[in-house]
Amino acid sequence: MNTIKFLYRTKILLPIIALLFALLFLSSIVKGLEATLYDNVAKPYLSKVAGNAPHDVLVTLIALSFIAIASIVLRKKLNGYLLLSLSLITLLITSFHVYLRVFTNTWVFTGFKLYDKLKYLDIPVILLFIYCVAAISVYLLKNTQARNLEKKSVENSGKILFPIITNDEPITGTDEHADELSYNGYASTLAASINNNRFDTAFAIGINGPWGTGKTSFINLIICDINKKDTIHIEVSPWNSNTPKDLIKDFFDTMQEALAEHHQSIPYLLTKYSNKLVNIHENKVTSLIKKATSTVANNESINSIHKNINNTLREINKKIIITIDDLDRLDSEEIMEVLRLIRNTANFYNTFFIVAYDRTYVSKALEKHNTHNTNQFINKIFQIEVTLPFYNKDILINKLTAQLIIAFPESEKVFKEAFFGAEINTEPVLIKSWLTSLRDVTRLSNSISLNLSKLIGEANNQIISEVDVHDFTRIEILRLNYPEVYQLLYKQRELFLQRPYYNNEDQKYTLKKKENNDNNEYLLSEHLEDNLEILAIEKHSVSKIIELIAAIFSDSNRIERTKQSIVYPSKFNLYFSYALLHNNLSEISFIRARSSSQDIFNNHIDKWIESGLTDELSERFEYITAFDNPGDYKKVTTAIFYFASRKPKKSFFNKYGDEMIGFNPEKTIYLINIYETHSSNMDEEKNIPLERHEFIEFVRELFINASSPFIFESSIIKKISKEYQHTFTLSPEEINNIATNYLQKYCNQSDARFKTAQTLFLNCATYKDGKYERPSSHAKSIYLFFAVERALDDFIHSILYRWSTDGDKFLIGPYAKDYYGNYETLVNVIKKSTFANWNYLPEFIRFYEVFKKNQYTPVEFDFKDIPIQRVSYDTSNS
Numbered sequence: 001m002n003t004i005k006f007l008y009r010t011k012i013l014l015p016i017i018a019l020l021f022a023l024l025f026l027s028s029i030v031k032g033l034e035a036t037l038y039d040n041v042a043k044p045y046l047s048k049v050a051g052n053a054p055h056d057v058l059v060t061l062i063a064l065s066f067i068a069i070a071s072i073v074l075r076k077k078l079n080g081y082l083l084l085s086l087s088l089i090t091l092l093i094t095s096f097h098v099y100l101r102v103f104t105n106t107w108v109f110t111g112f113k114l115y116d117k118l119k120y121l122d123i124p125v126i127l128l129f130i131y132c133v134a135a136i137s138v139y140l141l142k143n144t145q146a147r148n149l150e151k152k153s154v155e156n157s158g159k160i161l162f163p164i165i166t167n168d169e170p171i172t173g174t175d176e177h178a179d180e181l182s183y184n185g186y187a188s189t190l191a192a193s194i195n196n197n198r199f200d201t202a203f204a205i206g207i208n209g210p211w212g213t214g215k216t217s218f219i220n221l222i223i224c225d226i227n228k229k230d231t232i233h234i235e236v237s238p239w240n241s242n243t244p245k246d247l248i249k250d251f252f253d254t255m256q257e258a259l260a261e262h263h264q265s266i267p268y269l270l271t272k273y274s275n276k277l278v279n280i281h282e283n284k285v286t287s288l289i290k291k292a293t294s295t296v297a298n299n300e301s302i303n304s305i306h307k308n309i310n311n312t313l314r315e316i317n318k319k320i321i322i323t324i325d326d327l328d329r330l331d332s333e334e335i336m337e338v339l340r341l342i343r344n345t346a347n348f349y350n351t352f353f354i355v356a357y358d359r360t361y362v363s364k365a366l367e368k369h370n371t372h373n374t375n376q377f378i379n380k381i382f383q384i385e386v387t388l389p390f391y392n393k394d395i396l397i398n399k400l401t402a403q404l405i406i407a408f409p410e411s412e413k414v415f416k417e418a419f420f421g422a423e424i425n426t427e428p429v430l431i432k433s434w435l436t437s438l439r440d441v442t443r444l445s446n447s448i449s450l451n452l453s454k455l456i457g458e459a460n461n462q463i464i465s466e467v468d469v470h471d472f473t474r475i476e477i478l479r480l481n482y483p484e485v486y487q488l489l490y491k492q493r494e495l496f497l498q499r500p501y502y503n504n505e506d507q508k509y510t511l512k513k514k515e516n517n518d519n520n521e522y523l524l525s526e527h528l529e530d531n532l533e534i535l536a537i538e539k540h541s542v543s544k545i546i547e548l549i550a551a552i553f554s555d556s557n558r559i560e561r562t563k564q565s566i567v568y569p570s571k572f573n574l575y576f577s578y579a580l581l582h583n584n585l586s587e588i589s590f591i592r593a594r595s596s597s598q599d600i601f602n603n604h605i606d607k608w609i610e611s612g613l614t615d616e617l618s619e620r621f622e623y624i625t626a627f628d629n630p631g632d633y634k635k636v637t638t639a640i641f642y643f644a645s646r647k648p649k650k651s652f653f654n655k656y657g658d659e660m661i662g663f664n665p666e667k668t669i670y671l672i673n674i675y676e677t678h679s680s681n682m683d684e685e686k687n688i689p690l691e692r693h694e695f696i697e698f699v700r701e702l703f704i705n706a707s708s709p710f711i712f713e714s715s716i717i718k719k720i721s722k723e724y725q726h727t728f729t730l731s732p733e734e735i736n737n738i739a740t741n742y743l744q745k746y747c748n749q750s751d752a753r754f755k756t757a758q759t760l761f762l763n764c765a766t767y768k769d770g771k772y773e774r775p776s777s778h779a780k781s782i783y784l785f786f787a788v789e790r791a792l793d794d795f796i797h798s799i800l801y802r803w804s805t806d807g808d809k810f811l812i813g814p815y816a817k818d819y820y821g822n823y824e825t826l827v828n829v830i831k832k833s834t835f836a837n838w839n840y841l842p843e844f845i846r847f848y849e850v851f852k853k854n855q856y857t858p859v860e861f862d863f864k865d866i867p868i869q870r871v872s873y874d875t876s877n878s
Helices: 002-009 013-042 053-075 080-102 122-157 184-195 215-224 244-262 266-278 284-297 302-316 332-345 359-367 374-381 393-407 409-420 422-426 438-456 469-481 483-491 523-530 539-552 569-579 587-595 598-610 614-623 630-644 665-680 692-704 711-724 732-747 754-762 777-790 792-799 814-819 823-831 841-853
Strands: 203-208 231-236 319-324 351-357 384-387 765-768 771-775 800-802 809-812
Touching (some): 184 215, 184 384, 203 215, 231 244, 244 266, 244 332, 266 302, 332 359, 332 374, 351 359, 359 374, 469 569, 483 523, 483 539, 569 587, 598 614, 630 665, 665 711, 711 765, 792 841
Parallel strands (some): 203 384, 231 319
């Protein structure tokens, strides 16, 4: 049974069944097939092929070609249908060949010259069979690996989370728990009034309220309490019609369908009535029909048909309840037509209209028809208008919390603390003021659910470890209501937000105020008012937007912030993660790693480098301009040094083996110096300990604890020596000693390379007033000893140059004599190398004698052993 399940999962059960049927089919036609092949292929063609050496070679080459082509095909993705075809063909050919070779005497096969028992036709059959087996094996192996990988992925990720979102569904039943806005009592009273009254004409009830206030739910609650035995409920959807004429026809078609079972003449009457109203433009066929029926109908007037409809409804003797929802979805023409239906054309016996609308919207639509006093016009249409009562905003907060708990059941405490905790008490109405209806709640909860599901990551529901839910909710409110302002805040944070100088207290973003402003006006407020049209906002909305953003980035010390708050620079991007530039490095993963320990952060860096994310990681480090506190600063700076000192992912260009990833030296020094500058400029009267000695020790250890080959740290020291030696934390003498120690440590390694040692030596250069003064004598002695005793060939190659003005002349670079004061001393040291078998040494000595004889000027020389550089010598200092 397990074998069958395995074959089914790997999609080769069907090919196996097909093969069995193919085998049965082959056995039934084998005799006829054999005769056909013998008469048409074997006898006229194959019988003429003789076994000899050339044919042996030809058959062998064909076999090798087949193997090469098959190996290429095997690398491509295989599927069950390909295997089915391949296996079917292979089994048919193999079976038939075995039959001819073993069970018949008619066929005489040509064998190899060197080994007659192996026949020529055996080779393609054997290869085809082997290929088929290999293809099936590869297919099964890949499927097994894929299933194991999928299983491992599921095991590692734990419970899989999907964002749970809710629909904006109205109440459809009488469940008291569904009536969250307490509309049921009010709706029951209105339903009782309908049940106990009967009128000769239509009675219209208007349900007034803004979008999302529960008008549809209120109507449904009324219908639930209507006496079903005494009423016929007709639900009309006018927004499905394209024109006012379509609306009329659809209205009466809907009535006809609902009333047809109650009286046989009502469909005819309603159809005739609606045709009269819309004045249908007839074609020839409908014109003839109308002429024929008009004689019978005596071409009745609209009033006459209306009277007949009323008489029919009296015979039916039931209340007609017509509900029309979302009148405020229609345009002005359609709204006017619906009101005309209610007031005149559908003013039928014992008919109740229940219509939901936003009165403000309808009133503005009627103004387009020049309706005098639109409010009085609406009052004449509706005998009762119910304005949905305002409800306690706590209901909406409770609803929001409940929906988010459904989406993140393990985070119930988090949401309750966020919406009902101490921080909310300092701003009791802020979130509530943005929630005006259940529709607002649904939109906000769906937005939070969708975006928080990405931040939670591995489905452990530890939302508190990622974001402050209160801050996140307010940012989502801004995004849903004013997306342009949301983007502006993200992209221009440095323009509208400010943060204090680095110190031992946590730094936070606050909303920037205008300079020299006694009214404490915000810079963002001025920008919004100047760009209302671009940002798609109205002027009266600016104050409300500023209230929201100022509450998020408040400078009040009374508000206690969690470590996950958006006000901290390292967390800011997390609240806008879906708005970042698209790249392969997850912003969430980076922030999580940054908030972990130094070792975990470094381990993540190694994994990202191995995954080929070096450029994205470098860009992410470049983007960091702020830190939460000194601890965060130290961690990030250490991580940058660690990252820069790693080897890049192996590539063709990494031929020397000591290349480092590196990092922008300017940015690196800036990070160190900006902290030093801000620390030294702090206000001493605030009694905040600077702990300067701790910072100096951190910088010192950053360089001293560097690991081989020290290229990145050495390059930073060179730049500091040249441009920042008087402002850097460590003294010029100390950083020069560190660079020299790098050179010493590296040259002592058994696997040291000349190119790296040369780079470290050049980075030991000292500068005086920005002028190059070459490395110290100690660094020079370390380098020359290594070069002469361990890398003489490379050293010789590095000091020989082709003369720039004459390509046939060569020289020893002038800077080389500076090592020992003159050329002769340098060459004498080289001659005394303890290793005598250097490849370039003999030719170099010969060239030196010619060079010396020519007064140490460029001279012609035919190099045989030394691959002389093809670049001209530049006499300027490096």
